Amino acid sequence: MSDFYGELSGELNLGSDSYTIQIKVMHELAITQNVLDIALEQAEKHNAGKVIKINLVVGEMSGVVDECVQFYFGFLSKDTIASDATLSFKRIPITAHCYDCDATSPLEEFNWVCPHCHSSNIEVVGGRELYIDSMEIE
Amino acid sequence: MEIKVLQDILSANDRIAERNRHLLDEKGVFALNLMASPGAGKTSLLLETIKRLKNRVSIAVIEADIASSLDADKISKEGVTTLQINTGGACHVDANMLNNALESISLEDTDLLILENVGNLVCPAEFTLGVDRNVMISSIPEGDDKPYKYPLMFSVANAVLVNKIDLLPYLEFDFRNFSRGVGVVNPKAALMQISCKTGDGMNEWISWLLAEMKK
C-alpha cells in the first residue's frame, strides 16, 4: 500500500505525502460507510442476526483500493452485526468495444487499442462498476 | 443464506443528487461542477469566466476547499456571490454537501452556479451531484497521459479544457495522444484548448458555455 501512495503523490505533484494520503483515504471512507449502511439495511430486511460476507463488484476505473476499504470496514463495523464480515472484491477490468472488428475485450493498461485488430477506433463500455452484488447472512 | 443485493454503493448519494437536480431545474439555475487536479487552473478559469459574463449573467460560486478560504476570497473580490464550503478533510464534494450549500444561496437570483470542486482527479468523479454539466481542466504541465491514468474523471466530463497552452513552447505535450485517450473513454466530450493567462481559447469556452445554458 505504501507503494501506491508513493506513486500517487508523485503524480499529483502535491507538496507533502501526508496531504496526499489524507486525500485518498477519505474517498474510501465514504465508500466503506455506504457499503456498511447497505449491508446493515439488507440484513435487517431479512431479519438476519449476522453478516458473514459481502460480495462487492469494483471496476478498475473506480480507483477504489481494496485494502483501504477493508481497513475502514474493520473500524466502522465495530459493534455492528457485520463486525466479523469478510469483504470479497470482484475486479472488473476496463473493457472496450471495437468499432472495426466488433470485439469487446479488456484493455491493457495505458495501451488503449483493440487487442484483436489493434484498431484505436474503440470505446470504453465497462470498468465503472461499483456495487454490492450479494451477501451471506445468517 | 445468500441474498442478491445488486445495489450501487453510492446510491444514497445518487438519490440526493436527483433532489439537487430537481431543485436547480425548478429554480432555473444552470449548474457547473468544475473539477481538476490541484493547480490546474480552476480558480483562474472561474475568474476569467466571471470577468466575461458577469454583466450578462447572474453568477454564484461555491468554493470547496479542504481547509482554506483563499480561493473564495479571490472570487468574492469580483463581486459575485461566493459561498465557501469546507469539506472537513474530504477529498470531494458529495451530493449532500452540495444540497446543504444550495440552501444558503439565493437560487431565484442565480442563472449560473459554478462549483469549484476539491483539487483531485480521483474522488470527485465518483460522486454525482445533480448538476447540469461537469467540466474538467487538464493542464499542459500535467502531461498528455492523464486520460489513461484517470479514465473515470474523463468519462464523466461533458467538456475537457486543456489549460496553460501558453506553456507549450517549454513542455512536451502530445495532443493526439491526449485526445485519443479522451475519445476512448468519452467520445462525446467537448475538447478545448485554453490559456487563462493569455486568454487564448476563452471565446470558444464562453460560447460553449452559453450554448449549453440555452439547451
Ligand SMILES: Nc1nc2c(ncn2[C@@H]2O[C@H](COP(=O)(O)OP(=O)(O)OP(=O)(O)O)[C@@H](O)[C@H]2O)c(=O)[nH]1
Ligand atoms: N502559465 C499559465 N499559468 C496558469 C494558467 N492558468 C492558471 N495558471 C497558474 O497556475 C496556478 C494555479 O492556478 P489556480 O487557478 O489557482 O488553480 P486551481 O486549480 O484553482 O488550484 P487549487 O484550487 O489549489 O486546486 C496559478 O499560479 C495560476 O496563475 C495558464 O493558462 N497559464
Ligand SMILES: [Mg+2]
Ligand atoms: Mg482553486
Ligand SMILES: [Zn+2]
Ligand atoms: Zn478490433
